[in-house]
Amino acid sequence: MSPSKWEAVIGIEIHAQLLTRTKMFCGCALSFGDPPNTHTCPVCLAHPGALPVANREAIRLAIIAGHALGCEIAERSVFARKNYFYPDLPKAYQISQYDEPICGPGRFRYLTEHGEKALGITRAHLEEDAAKLIHLGGEGRRADAEGSVVDFNRGGTPLLEIVTEPELHDGADAAVFLKQLRQTLVHLRITDGSMEQGSMRADANISIRLAGASALGTKTELKNMNSFTFLERGITAEIERQIAVVESGGVVTQETLHYEPTTGQITSLRSKEEAHDYRYFPEPDLVPVVPDRAWVDELCGGLPELPVDRRARWIHDFGLTFEDAEVLSEPAQLGDYFEQVAALAPPKSAANWVRGDVRALLRERGQEPWDSEVTPSALAEIIGLVDAREVSLPSAKAVLARVIDHGGEPRAIVTELGLGAIQDEAALIALVDGLIAENPVQAQQLRDGKDKLVGFFVGQAMKATQGRADPARIGDLVRERVAVG
Amino acid sequence: MALTDLTAEQAIAAIGAGQISATDLVTAHLARAERDDWHSFLAIDSEGALARAREIDAMPERPPLAGVPIAIKDALSTRDLPTTAGSKILEGFRPIYTATCVARLEQAGAVVIGKTNMDEFAMGSSCENSAFGPSLNPWDATRVPGGSSGGSASAVAARQVPWSLGSDTGGSIRQPAALCGIVGLKPTYGAVSRYGLIAFASSLDQVGPFARTVRDAALLLQRMVGRDPMDATSLDWPEPIALPNAERLDGVRVGVIEELMGEGIEPGVRAACQAALEHVRALGGTLVPIELPHAHYGLATYYLIAPAECSANLARFDGIRYGHRSADAENLLEHYERTRGEGFGAEVKRRIMLGTFALSAGYYDAYYGQAQRVRTLIIEDFAEAFRQVDVVASPTSPSVAFPLGERTDDPLSMYLSDVCTIPVSLAGLPSISIPCGLSDGLPVGLQLAAPAFGENRLLSVAHALEAAIGFRDRPAGFGE
Numbered sequence: 030m031s032p033s034k035w036e037a038v039i040g041i042e043i044h045a046q047l048l049t050r051t052k053m054f055c056g057c058a059l060s061f062g063d064p065p066n067t068h069t070c071p072v073c074l075a076h077p078g079a080l081p082v083a084n085r086e087a088i089r090l091a092i093i094a095g096h097a098l099g100c101e102i103a104e105r106s107v108f109a110r111k112n113y114f115y116p117d118l119p120k121a122y123q124i125s126q127y128d129e130p131i132c133g134p135g136r137f138r139y140l141t142e143h144g145e146k147a148l149g150i151t152r153a154h155l156e157e158d159a160a161k162l163i164h165l166g167g168e169g170r171r172a173d174a175e176g177s178v179v180d181f182n183r184g185g186t187p188l189l190e191i192v193t194e195p196e197l198h199d200g201a202d203a204a205v206f207l208k209q210l211r212q213t214l215v216h217l218r219i220t221d222g223s224m225e226q227g228s229m230r231a232d233a234n235i236s237i238r239l240a241g242a243s244a245l246g247t248k249t250e251l252k253n254m255n256s257f258t259f260l261e262r263g264i265t266a267e268i269e270r271q272i273a274v275v276e277s278g279g280v281v282t283q284e285t286l287h288y289e290p291t292t293g294q295i296t297s298l299r300s301k302e303e304a305h306d307y308r309y310f311p312e313p314d315l316v317p318v319v320p321d322r323a324w325v326d327e328l329c330g331g332l333p334e335l336p337v338d339r340r341a342r343w344i345h346d347f348g349l350t351f352e353d354a355e356v357l358s359e360p361a362q363l364g365d366y367f368e369q370v371a372a373l374a375p376p377k378s379a380a381n382w383v384r385g386d387v388r389a390l391l392r393e394r395g396q397e398p399w400d401s402e403v404t405p406s407a408l409a410e411i412i413g414l415v416d417a418r419e420v421s422l423p424s425a426k427a428v429l430a431r432v433i434d435h436g437g438e439p440r441a442i443v444t445e446l447g448l449g450a451i452q453d454e455a456a457l458i459a460l461v462d463g464l465i466a467e468n469p470v471q472a473q474q475l476r477d478g479k480d481k482l483v484g485f486f487v488g489q490a491m492k493a494t495q496g497r498a499d500p501a502r503i504g505d506l507v508r509e510r511v512a513v514g
Numbered sequence: 515m516a517l518t519d520l521t522a523e524q525a526i527a528a529i530g531a532g533q534i535s536a537t538d539l540v541t542a543h544l545a546r547a548e549r550d551d552w553h554s555f556l557a558i559d560s561e562g563a564l565a566r567a568r569e570i571d572a573m574p575e576r577p578p579l580a581g582v583p584i585a586i587k588d589a590l591s592t593r594d595l596p597t598t599a600g601s602k603i604l605e606g607f608r609p610i611y612t613a614t615c616v617a618r619l620e621q622a623g624a625v626v627i628g629k630t631n632m633d634e635f636a637m638g639s640s641c642e643n644s645a646f647g648p649s650l651n652p653w654d655a656t657r658v659p660g661g662s663s664g665g666s667a668s669a670v671a672a673r674q675v676p677w678s679l680g681s682d683t684g685g686s687i688r689q690p691a692a693l694c695g696i697v698g699l700k701p702t703y704g705a706v707s708r709y710g711l712i713a714f715a716s717s718l719d720q721v722g723p724f725a726r727t728v729r730d731a732a733l734l735l736q737r738m739v740g741r742d743p744m745d746a747t748s749l750d751w752p753e754p755i756a757l758p759n760a761e762r763l764d765g766v767r768v769g770v771i772e773e774l775m776g777e778g779i780e781p782g783v784r785a786a787c788q789a790a791l792e793h794v795r796a797l798g799g800t801l802v803p804i805e806l807p808h809a810h811y812g813l814a815t816y817y818l819i820a821p822a823e824c825s826a827n828l829a830r831f832d833g834i835r836y837g838h839r840s841a842d843a844e845n846l847l848e849h850y851e852r853t854r855g856e857g858f859g860a861e862v863k864r865r866i867m868l869g870t871f872a873l874s875a876g877y878y879d880a881y882y883g884q885a886q887r888v889r890t891l892i893i894e895d896f897a898e899a900f901r902q903v904d905v906v907a908s909p910t911s912p913s914v915a916f917p918l919g920e921r922t923d924d925p926l927s928m929y930l931s932d933v934c935t936i937p938v939s940l941a942g943l944p945s946i947s948i949p950c951g952l953s954d955g956l957p958v959g960l961q962l963a964a965p966a967f968g969e970n971r972l973l974s975v976a977h978a979l980e981a982a983i984g985f986r987d988r989p990a991g992f993g994e
Binding site: 071074075076077078079080081082083110112114116119120121122179306308309310313314315316 | 590597599604613709710711743744747822829830831834870873875
């Protein structure tokens with residue numbers, strides 16, 4: 030195989046469950062994990078004569094999402110029926126949008142290590158989710174099941190389907206894009222974005238072509254990648270499969286594929302010939318969505334800063350690295366917490382503390398920074414003490430641990446525990462001189478140019494002062510005094 | 515006078531004056547309904563109806579409709595009352611909710627006594643497509659009552675109820691009203707909530723009243739119109755429906771649709787309509803010949819749009835959650851094929867197939883897309899006509915009631931029964947059929963249509979003409 034010869038072309042389709050209180054076309058509550066068929070009504074069970082009514086909140090969320098995706102919000106969009114028979118689809122058509130979606134073309138901006146990118150978004154549209162089909166007996170698959178039952182609780186859940194242009198080129202790219210798309214939707218409270226629970230699902234359309242060619246190859250659709258890792262691995266595996274097919278003289282056939290994360294196996298679900306003719310037509314039970322312009326402007330104008338802009342600001346204004354920004358931006362509360370600390374302390378120090386010791390110590394205790402005793406002002410105070418060299422770094426960590434477990438004001442804790450840095454220069458010189466005297470062999474090696482041994486003396490000094498000395502100052506003193514001695 | 519000869523308006527007055535009770539009235543009608551020589555009913559709820567009538571009689575203040583009995587087309591969902599839409603696929607089905615329009619009438623004090631027979635899923639013009647056998651025309655039991663709301667029409671004509679509800683997609687209220695010599699009104703699309711109306715063609719279906727007078731039809735419509743949060747296509751109603759009392763038509767311009775007065779219309783029907791329209795002049799109005807250049811495409815347009823919508827609307831009858839389920843399917847595909855193959859009748863299957871084809875990839879634009887464009891032209895034809903006239907008129911049906919079995923083997927001749935009503939349906943306009951005379955001893959209906967939301971104007975003209983025409987004939991054996 031010669032990967033450089035080939036270029037993969039990838040587009041992603043994302044289905045995100047919207048965080049509405051009720052279903053897309055009826056008043057039933059959304060639920061996860063409730064007893065089966067407890068959130069149903071004539072509408073979502075498709076009883077004779079029942080009619081859908083579009084959920085205004087879902088339309089609101091779709092408009093906000095569309096704006097965050099960089100899409101145009103359509104002045105008029107239309108629901109359509111997508112017809113096919115299946116037991117999890119009670120009307121035997123899914124109400125979706127077809128040729129007039131609520132969000133038109135746009136570009137979604139996101140950050141990578143190499144700077145900002147923008148991926149073309151073809152469209153985003155509203156639709157309803159199917160119910161959940163459960164196969165009983167056998168291996169839980171339809172083929173060997175003894176029977177199947179349907180839980181209609183999920184049926185009718187509002188979904189936003191987002192379709193990207195085929196502009197991605199490998200699995201890693203796709204994962205970076207999807208992570209930031211998810212983060213954006215989650216931060217705006219459009220979806221909870223849980224891929225394990227299926228509230229966000231991604232499919233990939235994949236084709237390969239000779240590098241530099243402009244025509245697209247035959248694409249396959251890879252389904253069921255329920256984590257970023259699986260998305261990346263699945264796409265990589267499918268690209269390799271297609272290259273192998275073509276290089277062994279075969280042709281890629283258009284089909285829908287299933288990626289099995291546990292085994293890495295790709296299996297065919299259906300070929301092009303088996304594809305449905307969905308016979309889309311405008312849903313006559315619903316009127317077109319024509320959102321008031323002023324309302325759209327109000328929704329889009331009132332949005333918080335988008336994650337991409339927040340990250341970029343941290344990098345440019347705060348001097349954070351891409352990785353700092355990546356770690357601190359997820360979840361949104363962590364980013365908010367960091368911002369509060371950064372307003373009171375040097376942002377780069379704040380970033381190091383928050384993503385380092387604060388998270389590590391709290392994680393051991395099963396806590397999150399924004400719910401902990403370490404208020405942004407307490408953390409900023411600790412950072413201030415360190416920067417002013419009033420406490421050493423090790424002492425500062427001890428103070429932090431104390432705040433976490435018992436609360437309190439950092440400066441008072443320093444006093445109470447006697448953790449203040451030893452500022453008395455004469456005392457420090459005496460200490461260093463004493464250590465040099467006690468360790469003549471190491472002192473001589475240091476004089477002979479073995480500079481590493483500075484660390485040995487610093488360690489001894491820290492031990493002697495229980496961490497209250499400033500290690501940098503001790504280092505300087507060791508070099509000075511050894512030379513004198 | 516027999517209690518069953520009272521109009522609803524008279525009955526409400528009599529109950530209000532303490533001359534009769536709702537229980538008396540319901541009992542008298544139930545007796546006729548239970549005998550049901552015309553097979554108007556698919557289900558009768560005697561017990562429930564009597565209980566409700568007694569309840570109303572015991573109220574210190576009677577509700578506006580005072581316990582007057584009503585029959586409901588079986589296409590409307592009624593909680594706990596069998597609802598089949600005339601189909602075997604829903605045999606034995608008891609809904610878990612009541613249609614909005616029925617609930618509103620019950621709230622206003624109407625007493626539902628039963629569900630009426632219909633062509634299966636409202637597909638037909640004779641009631642012969644009912645899976646449970648046709649209703650018969652009270653004027654001549656060897657003839658059809660029209661359809662699809664045949665049972666609702668025969669029930670009113672046969673004095674089993676003073677009024678009833680039907681649904682009209684391409685003429686299913688107006689045509690049976692004409693064939694049974696009663697009044698039938700199809701409101702403006704969106705006037706009455708469709709929530710609970712088992713859908714045939716969603717963009718055309720409307721629920722409306724049958725009655726023996728225009729004022730009764732108005733009285734019922736009053737209680738039904740207005741926006742329903744459960745139906746996104748229902749509309750806020752601009753002004754209350756008034757009880758019409760105009761006697762004159764001074765200054766009213768009535769457009770006579772040239773295309774629907776000539777070829778294909780039985781001479782006796784044409785003559786009765788022309789004679790009735792002469793009253794317009796006598797009452798001070800004018801007759802203006804008008805053209806609807808695209809009306810001739812109405813039937814073809816309708817038979818693409820309605821089947822296309824029905825092919826999706828009827829897909830939910832899959833035997834998974836309710837209704838008929840084939841006993842011997844081996845797998846999922848067989849389950850669908852057998853359940854639907856056994857459950858649906860021939861005409862329903864024909865229309866599902868027509869519609870499925872019309873929506874198929876590669877055909878959509880030539881069929882469904884083209885039909886929608888022609889529908890727009892028909893809407894524009896009417897808009898143009900209403901720049902010259904206040905209402906338009908034509909025969910309701912090209913023929914009087916035809917013999918049972920005459921058209922069952924020839925779907926196209928059956929489809930032609932609705933040639934006059936379909937263009938109005940495609941335009942979504944309010945329209946009424948009133949009896950205007952006899953031809954060969956059978957009633958003829960005159961169709962009037964008004965601009966959207968023009969119900970008050972329509973009722974007013976219909977009422978004045980009704981009085982001038984003075985149609986007093988009744989089926990034999992219903993003598994006055």
